[in-house]
Amino acid sequence: MKSIESVRARIVSRETLGKILEEKREEGQKIILTNGCFDILHRGHIEYLSNASDLGDIFVIGLNSDDSVRRLKGESRPAVDEESRALTLASFEFVNYVVLFDEDTPSDLIRMIRPDVWVKGADYHNIEELPEYRIVMEQGGEVKIIPLVTGYSTTDIYNKILGTAENK
Secondary structure, three states, rough: OOHHHHHHHEEHHHHHHHHHHHHHHHOOOOOEEEEEOOOOOOOHHHHHHHHHHHEEEEEEEEOOOOHHHHHHHHHOOOOOOHHHHHHHHHHOOOOOEEEOOOOOOHHHHHHHOOOOEEEEEEOOOOOOOOOOHHHHOOOOEEEEOOOOOOOOOHHHHHHHHHOOOOOO
């Protein structure tokens, strides 16, 4: 299989992912899930994602669709289309699967995947108040918070590109 085909094979539908994960779960493999927009990838994302993948055997990224990103971040986002974002994420050796979701939250995706661990970045304060937290806990999973890499954020990159970053 050519390299790009093997990368594309990691981008799967919910239905396909559900079947794959049932097999992996039966084999006793630990399933890790994170989710996000991952619009402009940077060092912070890479360190966060690689650290998340280290928590288990199968690492799944739930990727917000373009429509979902626009609703969450505004009409000017995403800068990079969903197909390109999914392909980039799937190209990382530590990512097993990427699945798109169109909802504003990953609640339905979490219910379907039933991750052993749901991972979020430390920019989420009061994680226990998120409905996704309760879903994960009710399903017997756990939630892990991974520290952010200081100085790297998509918003900072946007500001720098647009010339609105603070001069220090």
